[in-house]
Amino acid sequence: MRQEEKARGTGPVLLVVAGLAGAALWWWQSGAGGAAVPAAEERGEGPAQAIAASLPEVRPELVLNPRFADRAAIAGTVRDPQGQPVAGAQVCATTHANELATKDKERPSCAKTERDGHYRIEGLFPVRYAVLASAAGFAPGKYFHGEGASRRDWIDLRPKMEAQGIDIALQDGGVEIHGFVKDLSGGPVEGAQVAADATFTWTAADGSFSAWVKEGSVWVSASAEGYAMGNEEGGAPGHEFELFLTPEAVLIGKVVRAGEGGEPVEGAQVTAVAGNWGFMPKSAYTDANGEFRIEGLEPGAYKPRAEADDALGLAKEQVILGLGETSASIVIEAHPAFTVEGKIVTEGGGSCDDGTVVIRDSAQGREAWMSVQSDGVVRKRGVLPGDYQVEARCRGFVSAERYERVKVVDKSVTGLRWDVSKGQSIRGVVVLASGKPAPKMHLEASLKPDPSQPRAHQTANVWGPETDAQGRFELAGLLPGTYELSVDSWGRQATPAKPTIVEVPKGKDATGVRIELPATGEVRGSVRDPKGNPISAAKIAASDGVHWQFENSKDDGTFHFPSLAGGDYRITARLGWWGETMRAPGTSDDDVQGERAEVREGKVATVKLVVESASGRISGVVRDEDGGPVADAFIEATRESDSAAKSAGSGIRQGRWGDFLEKPNLTDQDGKFTLERLPTGKHTLRAHRKGGGEGIVEHVELGSDVVVTIASAGRMSGTVNVRGGAVPDEFTIVATDETTGFHRSDQFYRTGGAWSLPELPPGQYKVSVSAGPGTAEVQASMSAGKDTTGVRIELAPKVTVRGTVVDTEGKPIAGLNVYVAAPGTWSGSGGDEDKRYVTDEQGRFELLNSPTGKVEVNVTPRSWASDEFSWTTVPVTLSADAAVTELAPIKVARKRVKGGEATGYLGIKLKEPEPGADPLTRQLIVAHVRPGSPAATAGVQLGDQITSVDGQDVTGANFYLYETLTEVLEGTTLTLGLANGKSASVTAGKAP
Incomplete structure (x- = not known):
């Protein structure tokens, strides 16, 4: 991986992914609320299987919600790693079952073990649960049952069920963490629930807590009555966690049937859909009066969506919730809709317990996902009439090439059956370099496509359960072919740089596969400022160009990578996942940062990072347009990069990323604030009410006392219609201010084409609309405190797109996925049953229902582990004037670096495009050349425009x-062609 010269930086992307993985880690570990991440199976051309679809003549009977069913109980024993019972251990049952309201599943049911290690938990809903155990001196344990591909980490409960033998083994290597949960004023929150690494605990009167977790980076979240969730990531042990909770916003309302009378709808699930970014949407069920209450929300924009067995409704406008605010009662009118229900049936007649069904009406732009519930049924309520294509997946089984479409007309569709077959397996073991078993390893099998059958039915990527205590694994549900097996440890253990190749012959399993993890060494180090002060909670990255791992510095500034594969690593630090890499004193963002560490087997390398100070302060006051103080404004500071490659205003846009992961800073009653622990440099400050309105001040020096004025927000509204005057029943609006990075999206249903977006800050907006009949994009401006009304948007019809994918020599490429994406919509990915979106032997593809205007054509390999091609995004303008558009051949470059190989270094940084710039006219301008680098030696200079690489045009739309x-x-x-007519021969060197 190159460290400087990419047109689009990859290092921050990896950090983003790692940050999101951390945010999802507790959810993943504490209970699968349905299916795990589905395998990306693909079905190719061929006759449809004779799968019968039952179309009943009457409405389905209402299914009893598990909230009202008889409760269940579980019991078992907790033991230590040597098999001895553990007294006083805490055992918690937790669920993420969609059948329950958020409030019913946020608090786990827990019990303590007796002297003989036995426990019993009563009063459980008859749904799917994960069961977790923790005790002082141990790392937490989790309940597992089954072996190989049948290994599961949950239990499905039934009404009145008494589940015995739910035994859990704790693990060695536990460490204790400590922390405090506070409100935004710094006061303690007593009784807050804290979750960390499959462990639950509750705060004392002073807000303190402690928990035993596995050593390493850990994600900790806290929730309490009257507050939204707070979280922090840190190293365990050695870091004192400090979690701040925001007063909750509450959404209340009522669901009624559209039309005269307004009959209340009981039992509808109402979900608060966030208008921008949000983790784990919260939901509630309506009572007999149709009323609902959704608590624990962050301030922000929400669209309530109601789904019932026979109805679907959306609020007419987003609800803007301020800090600690309870909304006025919202009325949601629910229109007629239906239920789709069925079962995934495994070979032999069993019921799939871990699967998903996707129904997709590509003509209308609709898609719905259904996970197998605890009763073995997949069920989706609130389905609108349509002709739906079906994709059914079950972990460990092979899907049919094609399933009969589900046609929803004027009644619900139940009794459906989707058959999956057994397929074949890969079984083996993962071991450490010492030969000891490697538990908790995650494996993925990726099928290498057959070039002679580019559209053939295939299972592209299959994930298996993690390896057991003996390191054993089984990946099931495979078709014959050649597979690449990759191992992932969630960053806690070095894994092989290259996949293991396994051949699965027809009619026979592949057994005896042995994957040996690389021999490892350690890196221990510290990160301090020039005065020797430790930098705590910094995100430390270690990379040798192939392997990446991340850790957190402790409060004393130290950090530890216990398992790195041998090699030469660069160690860097940053504050927050989205912050710029911390600089050494006297350097800039264009200099290479960090220190080298040579990792050798069984050895400990040491590193001392000296970085800019992170003890700066900025104070100030937030005011409204009339000069009055704003007492409920959140404020964030983002250090501005001094890199020559950055475009204007990059600090504004970057500051929007990840504020949900950082400590919230709120103004006091006088509008005053103080921001601390800021790194050296200039900063962009953004003050905002999360419900609407914001103010931005750029280039703020440390030590400054500034005034940030929040400009009044306004409402943008208008109408959407199809050419000819008809209005769509449903459509999606996406409004983006590309200069500031502000983004808001919303969905509308049965509004007569009317739409509105409340509380938009002033700016220049790109407004994109997508609906079944077509798409459109317009420009609209917002002035402070004024509404923008009458924005009329006429949808251009969707079109059929045809084309050819070729390599840089013009040869056709078979077996690549192609789809068209625009804000709020896409086409081609899984939308065509006959695989026309997969290129054939001539490289040809055809996409139905493609959006028009300025779009992106995405070309991807069917296998994620492809060593031949990577994800390619091509900017294109599609006209709606013709029903069928033939694109010019799309060039895709073959990878020159395979998986497990380090990328050479050029020493070039390119200028980022200005926000909103037309990608079709992109120019690759050299913004920085590192002194002494291969590019500098070859004569590349600042301001040069690169027009070609080895003779391939990279100007304009070809920049990708x-x-x-x-x-x-x-x-x-490489030979780099320049706009001045010269060329430079650059020989890639080793990354510094």
Whole structure:
């Protein structure tokens, strides 16, 4: 991986992914609320299987919600790693079952073990639960049952069920963490629930807590009555956690049937859909009066969506919730809709317990996901009439090439059956370099496509359960073919750089596969400022160009990577997942940062990072347009990069990423604030009411006392219609201010084409609309405190797109997925049963119902582990004037660096495009050349425009080829063509 010269930086992307993985870690560990991440199976051309679809003549009977069913109980024993019972251990049952309201599943049911290690938990809903145990001196344990592909980490309960033998083994290696939960004023929150690494605990009167977890980075979240959730990531042990809770916002309302009378709808699930970014949407069920109450929300914009057995409704406008605010009662009118229900049936007649069904009406742009519930049924309520394509997946089984479409007309569709077959398996073991078993490893099998059958039915990617205590694994549900097996440890253990190749012959399983993890060494170090003060809670990255791992510095500034594969690593630090890499004193963001560490087997390397100070302060006051103080404003500071590659205003846009992961800073009653622990440099400050309105001040020096004025927000509204005057029943609006990075999306249903977006800050907006009949994009401006009304948007019809994918030599490429994406919509990905979106032997593809205007054509390999091609995004303008558009051949560059190989270094940074710039006219301008680098030696200079790489045009719409063409091995010579008519021969070197 190159460290500087990419047109689009990859390092921050990896950090983003790792940050989101951390945010999802507790959810993943504490209970699968349905199916795990589905395998990306693909079905190809061929005759449809004779799968019968039952179309009943009457409405389905209402299914009893598990909230009202008889409760269940579980019991078992907790033991230590040597098999001895553990007294006083805490055992908790937790669920994420969609059948329950959020409030019913946020608090786990827990019990303590007796002297003989036995426990019993009563009063459980008859749904799917994960069961977790923790005790002082141990790492937490989790209940597992089954072996191989049948290994599960949950239990499905039934009404009145008495589940015995739910035994759990604790693990060695536990460490204790400590912390405090506070409100935004700094006061303690007593009785807050804290979740960390499959452990639950509750705060004392002073807000303190402690918990035993596994050593390493841990994600900790806290919730309490009257508050929204707070979270923090840190190293365990050695970091004192401090979690701040925001007063909750509450959404209340009523669901009624549309039309005269307004009969209340009982039992509808109402979900608060966030208008921008949000984790784990919260939901509630309506009572006999149709009323609902959704608590624990962050301030922000929400659209309530109601789904019932026979109805679907959306609020007419987003609800803007301020800090600690309870909304006025919202009335949601629910229109007629239906239920789709069925079962995934495994070979032999059993019921799939871990699967998903996706129904998709590509003509209307609709898609619905259904996970197998605890009763073995997949069920989706609130389905609108349509002709739905079906994709059914079951972990460990092979899906049919095609399933009969589900046609919803004027009644619900139940009794459906989707058959899956057994397929074949890969079984083996993962071991450490010492030969000891490696438990808790995650494996993925990726099928290498057969070039002679580019559209053939295939299982592209299959995930298996994690390895057991003996390191054993089984990946089931495979078709014959050649597979690449990859191992992932969630960053806690070095894994092989290259996948293991396994051949699965027809009619026979592959057994005896042995994957040995690489021999490892350690890196221990510290990160301090020039005065020797420790930098705590910094995100530390270690990379050798192939492997990446992340850890957190402790409060004393130290950090530890216990398992790195041998090699030469660069160690860097940053504050927050989205912050810029911390600089050494006297350097800039264009200099190479961090220190080198040589990792050798069984050895400990040491590193001392000296970085800019992170003890700066900025104070100030937030005022409204009339000069009055704003007492409920959140304020964030983002250090501005001094890189020559950055475009204007980058600090504004970057500051929007990840504020949900950072400590909230709220103004006091006088509008005053103080921001601390800021790194050296200038900062962009953004003050905002999360319900609407914001103010931005750029280039703020440390030590400053500033005034941030929040400009009044306004409402943008208008109408949407199809050419000819008809209005769509449903459509999606996406409004984006590309200069500031502000983004808001919303969905509308049965509004007569009317739409409105409340509380938008002033700015220049790109407003994108998507609906079944078509798409459109317009520009609209917002002035402070004024509404923008009458924005009329006429949808251009969707079109059929045809084209050819070729390599840089013009040869057709078979077996690549192609789809078109625009804000709020896409086409082609899984939307065509006959695989027309997969390129054939001539590289040809055809996409139905494609959006028009300025769009992106995405070309991806069917296998994620492809060593031949990577994800390619091509900007294109599609006209709606013709029903069928033939694109010019789309060039895709072949990878020059394979998986497990380090990328050579050029020493170039390119200028980022200005926000809103037309990608079709993109120019690759050299913004920085590192002194002494291969590019500098070859004569590349600041301001040069690169027009070609090895003769391939990279100007304008072809700019996307640059990244793949310049990712080469060390020692490879590239010829860079320049706009001045000269060329430069650059030989890639080793990354510094």
